Amino acid sequence: MKAAYLEGNNQPYIVKEVSTPVPTGQEVLIKLEFSSFNQRDIRVQKGIYAVAPLPEGGLAIGSDGYGKVVKVAENADPMWMGREVVINPGRNWGDNPDAFGPDFKIMGCPDQGTFAEYIAVDQKYIRPKPLYLTDEEAAALPLAGLTTYRAVFTKGRVKAGEKVLITGIGAGTALLALQYALAAGAEVYVTSGTERKLERAIEMGAKAGFNYKAEDWAAQANALTNGFDVVLDSASGKGFAKLIEVLKPGGRLVFWGGTDGPIESIVPAHIYWKNLSILGTTLGSNQEFADMLSYSEKHNIKPVIDKVFPSLAHAQEAAEYLASGAQFGKIVMANKV
Ligand SMILES: NC(=O)c1ccc[n+]([C@@H]2O[C@H](COP(=O)([O-])OP(=O)(O)OC[C@H]3O[C@@H](n4cnc5c(N)ncnc54)[C@H](OP(=O)(O)O)[C@@H]3O)[C@@H](O)[C@H]2O)c1
Numbered sequence: 001m002k003a004a005y006l007e008g009n010n011q012p013y014i015v016k017e018v019s020t021p022v023p024t025g026q027e028v029l030i031k032l033e034f035s036s037f038n039q040r041d042i043r044v045q046k047g048i049y050a051v052a053p054l055p056e057g058g059l060a061i062g063s064d065g066y067g068k069v070v071k072v073a074e075n076a077d078p079m080w081m082g083r084e085v086v087i088n089p090g091r092n093w094g095d096n097p098d099a100f101g102p103d104f105k106i107m108g109c110p111d112q113g114t115f116a117e118y119i120a121v122d123q124k125y126i127r128p129k130p131l132y133l134t135d136e137e138a139a140a141l142p143l144a145g146l147t148t149y150r151a152v153f154t155k156g157r158v159k160a161g162e163k164v165l166i167t168g169i170g171a172g173t174a175l176l177a178l179q180y181a182l183a184a185g186a187e188v189y190v191t192s193g194t195e196r197k198l199e200r201a202i203e204m205g206a207k208a209g210f211n212y213k214a215e216d217w218a219a220q221a222n223a224l225t226n227g228f229d230v231v232l233d234s235a236s237g238k239g240f241a242k243l244i245e246v247l248k249p250g251g252r253l254v255f256w257g258g259t260d261g262p263i264e265s266i267v268p269a270h271i272y273w274k275n276l277s278i279l280g281t282t283l284g285s286n287q288e289f290a291d292m293l294s295y296s297e298k299h300n301i302k303p304v305i306d307k308v309f310p311s312l313a314h315a316q317e318a319a320e321y322l323a324s325g326a327q328f329g330k331i332v333m334a335n336k337v
Pocket of ligand 1: 256281322
């Protein structure tokens with residue numbers, strides 16, 4: 001098969017012939033139609049994804065995909081044959097719903113991912129493609145949907161009427177968080193470094209937006225809202241301290257990323273004196289993946305897609321576009337040659 005392949009850190013994606021995986025045990029072989037990019041792919045390519053570095057010799061990475069089952073191994077259920085499926089990017093979550101166990105992995109490094117024509121996946125990690133989604137949306141939903149479903153509901157416990165702030169709304173994850181929080185009945189506010197993205201989030205139902213590049217955005221937010229019950233963040237970095245300023249006493253700050261780098265300059269008393277809860281989160285369990293899919297279908301939640309690249313040969317272009325930060329939503333690639 002052909003794959004969009006990374007031969008080493010800081011190398012561009014190249015289309016390369018690699019061996020087609022052979023499904024064994026309870027695995028099925030999926031012919032991938034579309035895949036989508038995540039920040040993780042940038043970090044793996046740059047060699048800064050410490051928990052799962054690129055293996056010697058390189059790999060076809062990619063953690064999101066949609067396709068059709070074309071082969072079923074000896075112990076997999078034959079009913080999967082021919083079915084269109086989405087894939088849970090998480091593996092081996094373990095028994096503890098609060099945190100993953102020692103064997104947890106994310107599809108697409110260190111094992112083969114979705115930037116290829118085929119992938120073999122254990123049947124327990126596939127689900128029928130939700131019919132209300134387009135093929136491109138089905139490839140864009142899994143990783144961002146699972147992460148933000150857990151952030152909004154399991155960790156954030158967002159309730160109707162609460163005031164919620166979502167940072168960096170251009171992010172694929174942030175836009176799904178916006179939709180889940182709105183579906184929960186929250187009053188949602190957003191931040192972005194781009195005015196047009198703030199306007200687009202307001203068109204989607206956000207109440208107002210703040211440009212995080214403005215020195216006084218936190219004061220503006222407090223003046224307008226009197227503070228937030230919940231803040232959902234994926235940027236961390238220097239701006240994290242401001243998120244503590246805009247939380248109400250007793251508020252929850254849920255975060256799942258470090259796009260803007262390490263957290264700096266937090267005054268401890270600003271957290272404990274306000275009785276804040278600061279909650280880290282990640283992808284979720286297989287049960288949360290199933291719950292996310294049914295909640296998304298019930299509330300007609302569709303990932304916002306910024307751009308679809310037409311073939312595996314465009315992987316490098318797609319990765320550079322993601323790294324530019326110009327996108328509003330997910331970047332999808334057709335898995336054609
Ligand atoms: N823990 C997990 O399991 C998990 C799962 C998924 C993602 N993540 C992490 O979550 C983060 C987002 O991932 P993604 O794939 O959704 O990213 P993405 O689609 O590439 O989004 C990047 C966005 O980050 C925002 N941003 C950049 N600098 C910012 C700042 N200083 N303050 C606020 N926002 C800023 C920008 O928003 P604007 O353009 O609106 O300014 C930009 O569009 C990444 O760090 C990723 O590694 C973690």
